[in-house]
Amino acid sequence: MARKLKIAVSGLNAIDSPGPGVAVARGLKEAKSFDSSIIGLSYESLEPGIYLHDLIHKSYQIPYPSVGTETLLERIKYIHSIENIDVIIPNFDAELYSFMKLTSELAAMGINTFLPTIEQFEERHKINLNTFGEKYDIKVPKSKAIMDAGEIYSLHEEFAYPLVVKGKYYDAYIAHNPQQAATFFYKISSKWGLPIIIQQFIKGNEYNVTGLGDGNGNMIAAVPMRKQYITDKGKAWGGISINDEKMLELTQHFLSSTKWRGPFELELMKDAEGDFYLMEINPRMPAWIYLAVGVGQNIPEAIVNLALGEDVKAFKTFLTSKMFIRYSWDMIVDIKEFEQIASYGEL
Amino acid sequence: MKINKNIAISDSGFLLNPATGESFSLNSMGIKVLKLMNEGKDYLEIEKLITNEFDVSNSTFDKDYNDFIGLLQQNHLVETESTKA
Numbered sequence: 001m002a003r004k005l006k007i008a009v010s011g012l013n014a015i016d017s018p019g020p021g022v023a024v025a026r027g028l029k030e031a032k033s034f035d036s037s038i039i040g041l042s043y044e045s046l047e048p049g050i051y052l053h054d055l056i057h058k059s060y061q062i063p064y065p066s067v068g069t070e071t072l073l074e075r076i077k078y079i080h081s082i083e084n085i086d087v088i089i090p091n092f093d094a095e096l097y098s099f100m101k102l103t104s105e106l107a108a109m110g111i112n113t114f115l116p117t118i119e120q121f122e123e124r125h126k127i128n129l130n131t132f133g134e135k136y137d138i139k140v141p142k143s144k145a146i147m148d149a150g151e152i153y154s155l156h157e158e159f160a161y162p163l164v165v166k167g168k169y170y171d172a173y174i175a176h177n178p179q180q181a182a183t184f185f186y187k188i189s190s191k192w193g194l195p196i197i198i199q200q201f202i203k204g205n206e207y208n209v210t211g212l213g214d215g216n217g218n219m220i221a222a223v224p225m226r227k228q229y230i231t232d233k234g235k236a237w238g239g240i241s242i243n244d245e246k247m248l249e250l251t252q253h254f255l256s257s258t259k260w261r262g263p264f265e266l267e268l269m270k271d272a273e274g275d276f277y278l279m280e281i282n283p284r285m286p287a288w289i290y291l292a293v294g295v296g297q298n299i300p301e302a303i304v305n306l307a308l309g310e311d312v313k314a315f316k317t318f319l320t321s322k323m324f325i326r327y328s329w330d331m332i333v334d335i336k337e338f339e340q341i342a343s344y345g346e347l
Numbered sequence: 348m349k350i351n352k353n354i355a356i357s358d359s360g361f362l363l364n365p366a367t368g369e370s371f372s373l374n375s376m377g378i379k380v381l382k383l384m385n386e387g388k389d390y391l392e393i394e395k396l397i398t399n400e401f402d403v404s405n406s407t408f409d410k411d412y413n414d415f416i417g418l419l420q421q422n423h424l425v426e427t428e429s430t431k432a
Contacts (some may be wrong), residue, residue, distance in 0.1 A: 205367075226367060242368040244366050
């Protein structure tokens with residue numbers, strides 16, 4: 001009989017710019033090496049995953065990262081006292097730092113994680129992308145972090161328009177002139193804070209790789225994908241698994257040189273010459289992670305096994321030319337359920 | 348000139364490049380020309396077969412054929428002498 005594990009997952013916001021939690025839960029449900037009961041960790045009462053009871057068995061609200069790690073730890077202790085969690089898989093960039101900081105406290109409680117180190121997390125940050133590219137010999141677009149909108153008016157000395165204005169965690173817009181850049185600066189900074197990253201615009205097609213590193217430079221999993229249908233927020237609403245050797249070589253190079261530990265998503269741009277530029281490294285699974293599961297690489301399952309200290313064999317193959325097509329779905333939910341999570345923070 | 352080996356072509360004229368995920372749809376003439384190319388026929392042989400079968404002048408065929416080949420090359424779908432090595 002398969003072991004039964006309690007696995008806590010965040011990122012239940014399956015909305016137009018979705019978190020990966022629901023897709024991760026689907027992968028865990030299909031795991032062959034264990035049976036799981038999924039505990040949802042939510043920030044807001046209307047995160048759709050909270051109400052998907054077939055996938056998420058119980059949900060608890062947790063405090064926003066800005067509140068601090070102590071409050072988060074207290075909340076996790078409370079949840080753990082009821083649920084006896086085996087593994088936590090945090091799925092938001094913004095919360096990862098807190099969970100990385102708490103790794104040893106969580107481990108002492110018997111809660112396992114498999115996360116990048118704080119050094120890896122910091123090093124791959126958008127604001128450090130230039131240094132990262134130089135250090136590991138990976139092509140990256142020229143980037144600059146700015147703290148003041150006034151700096152925008154001298155950007156023409158270093159960058160040609162159009163350029164990309166990015167938030168430190170999320171959001172990116174293409175600006176064709178300084179006025180647009182300034183508008184995006186304020187729009188993004190009001191939501192995600194400073195600095196704002198200014199990046200060279202690379203014309204080309206968007207490609208992504210999701211994968212998993214074991215922390216020793218080995219590639220446990222890697223699935224390249226080309227976005228086929230992109231929303232106005234730049235999110236993939238449809239994509240296809242592809243067999244691109246160059247992307248897999250780049251991924252292997254990234255893993256062996258950084259010794260990345262944990263899941264990741266590489267956002268790449270392929271220019272007219274066929275060269276790949278690394279645009280971003282997301283230190284977590286992407287919302288489209290279920291494509292990886294569907295093509296034969298159950299990354300969520302492998303993360304759990306690595307978190308539990310088990311040997312995980314690297315996936316060698318995956319099905320190519322398989323597509324994911326996302327859809328939205330209206331659930332009918334009784335107000336009692338909403339009341340329960342909104343008032344008591346549990347459902 | 349032949350279609351790249353890794354390109355999948357269905358009977359309906361659907362072309363898929365598994366390395367890039369790009370897909371294309373050919374019309375019936377495109378399917379016919381591509382089939383002849385893959386049989387190893389050269390430009391003159393294809394021109395002769397098409398202009399004999401269809402009411403099309405050599406000059407129109409020439410223009411359309413070159414446009415078609417241009418699109419195939421632009422999308423990295425054909426194996427030319429320079430890409431074979």
